[in-house]
Amino acid sequence: MSSAASGYFRRLGRRLTADIDHLDAEELAESAEASGACRASECRRGEEVSMLGRLRSVEACSKAVGAAIEAELFDGTDAITLVWIGRKRIPGIEPGRKILVRGRVGERDGRKVIFNPYYELRGNS
Template sequence: MGTGKGPFRRLVKRLTSDVEELDADDLSEHVEAVGARRACDCRSGEQVTVLGRLRSVELSPRDAVATLEAELFDGTEGVTLVWLGRRRIPGIEPGRTIKAQGRIAMRDGRKVLYNPYYELQTTT
C-alpha cells in the first residue's frame, strides 16, 4: 500500500472522486501516453506539443480583426489556442480532443499558442 498505485486504491479513488477530477486524471494520463507535454510543465518560449479537450471556442466580433480562440485543457492546466485571421475552423468545437504544436507565449498571465499546427483526435 506504499505507492498508492494498487488496484484497490484506484478503485477507491474512482468511487470517491467527482466526475471532473476523474476526467482530468484520464486526460493527464492520455497526454503522457501519446508523448505530448503536460500544460503545467510548459514554459514561455518553448516549442511544445500539447493534447487536451477544448473547453470553449470563441469567435471575435465582426468589427474586430478575425481571430478564433479555444481553451484546451489537458487535465493539469489550460492553454489558449489562437488562430489569427480565422473566424471558424471545421472541427474546432467544445468537447473535441486535439493535439496542438507551437511555441508557448504568455498573454495576461495565461499560456497561449498562436496559429498552432493541430490534429483532430478520434475518440476512443
C-alpha cells in the first residue's frame, strides 16, 4: 500500500474515532492559522489582533447604565470575550456563527476581552 493511501486511512480512522469537539477545535485552529489570524492562546494584553473563530455564546446585557452584547469567541486554541458596548442586538451575531474580529486585547476579571471589535461574518462551516 502506498504511503498516501495509508495516510488517508489513518486520517479516516482518526476522524471516525475522535471526539467531535476535539476535531472541531482542530479544524477551527487550522482555518484560523491558514487565514493568518492570531491564536487566542498566544495573544497578549495590549496587542492589536485579528482572530477567526466561532461564537460559542452570545448574551445581551441590559444594565441601567447602558446596553451591551457579550459573546465568547473560540478559535480552537482558547476563548476570548467580545463586548459591543451600547448595543442591544447585532444581526448575524449568534451562537455557532463563524466570524473574523479585529481589535485590541484587554483584560477583565483576569480574562482576555476585546471591546467593540470590528467584525466580518463568515460562513457557518
